[in-house]
Amino acid sequence: MTQTDIARLAFYVLLLVVIGGAMLFELSGKGGRALRQMLVWVVIFAGVALGADWYLDATAPRQQVMDQGTRIKIPAGRGGHFHLQATLNGTPIDFIVDTGATHIALSRRDAAAIGLDPDRLRFSGVAVTAxxxxxxxxxxxxxxxxxxxVDRDVPAVVIDSQLQDSLLGMSYLRRFTTISFQGDMLILER
Known part of the structure; x- marks a missing residue:
């Protein structure tokens, strides 16, 4: 579960607690019947929204690796970005494919997940971001x-910021001979 998923879950739980608390208050006899019914529908709507959000994430199309790994098809995500999962030092890491990024840019969290200690790194470079x-x-x-x-000894940078998603930038994308789009599909070929 990513930090985005945790934040989304916390929002929905908080929403349900607030609405549910208000509904309990109203159901204790202090509110009108119409208000109680409206609150019930709000809670039902919030529950359906939460379920739909989780369902869309769980059923979202993922990348397809074909032709012994020489062709990768990545569907656009809900936000229009292309998300790719790679395994770094044995750990699955989710990336946003970013042709505007110069390097592979790891978040501090992902760097720690693959065995790097961000607190011991020397942040000597500078990147210009949005x-x-x-x-x-x-x-x-x-x-x-x-x-x-599989690529070995791949150069990357760790970003000293609140970057949530790691970025797969041009320094890695240049390893592919062809980068193309077919509708809402990004295709990488070696």
């Missing part, structure tokens, strides 16, 4: 796998 300038620390990913394709 949110301004951020410090970066150069690192090397020992093993990066997407399906059957």
């Amino acid at each position: 949110n301004g300038r951020v410090k970066t620390a150069p690192v090397t990913i020992e093993r990066l796998a997407i399906g059957e394709v």
Whole structure:
């Protein structure tokens, strides 16, 4: 479960607690019948919205690795971004494919997940992002796998910011001979 999923769940739980608490107050005899019925429908709507949100995430199309890993098809996500999962040093990491990013940019959380200690890194570089300038620390990913394709000693940076998602930038995408779009599908070929 990602931090986005946790935040989304916390929001819905808080929403249900607030609405449910208000509904209990009203049902204790202090409110009118119409207000009680309206609150019941609000709680039902919030529950359906939560279920639909989880269902859409669970059933969202994922990348397809074909032709012994030489062709990767990535469908656009709900926000229009292309999300790809790669295995770094044996750990699955979710990326946003970002042709505007120069390097593979790891979040502090993902860096820690693959065995790097962000507190011990030397943040000597600078990256210009949509949110301004951020410090970066150069690192090397020992093993990066997407399906059957394995690359070793892949250069990357760790971003010293509140970056939630790691970015798969051009330094890695250039390893593919073809990057193309077919409708809402991104295709990477080696």
